Amino acid sequence: MKRRSTPTKEAVLSLLTNAGKAMSQDTIEKNIEVDIDRATIYRVLNRFCEDGILHRIVAEDGKQYFAVCIKCEEKKLADHHFHFRCTNCQTIECLPVPVQFSLPQGYQVENVNCILTGVCKDCA
Secondary structure (H helix, E strand, O other): OOOOOOHHHHHHHHHHHHHOOOEEHHHHHHHOOOOOOHHHHHHHHHHHHHOOOOEEEEOOOOOEEEEOOHHHHHHOOOOOEEEEEEOOOOOEEEEEEEOOOOOOOOOOOOOOOEEEEEOOOOOO
């Protein structure tokens, strides 16, 4: 189902696209240039995830980040790919490495959330 475009949706998507990295809801709220409340931001982010426009990254502390994965689109990464969170600059980025795993017979994977933490190449 095609959803209608609104100035709020356009502002959230523009912010994330221009950032070029994953952002948390509170970071989006602080940086967005339109008057928008927290609940609306969450609703827009969740709809974008449902529609495959964004993907959600859950960090090891449980905090959620959202990204327009431009690198994923360019490199045709599978839905199941690693993310890297820099403990120095807090940047979260998609890594172009497919997730390799095996499960016992009878199990079926529906979602994978893989995040590695450490120091990124820019901070090293």
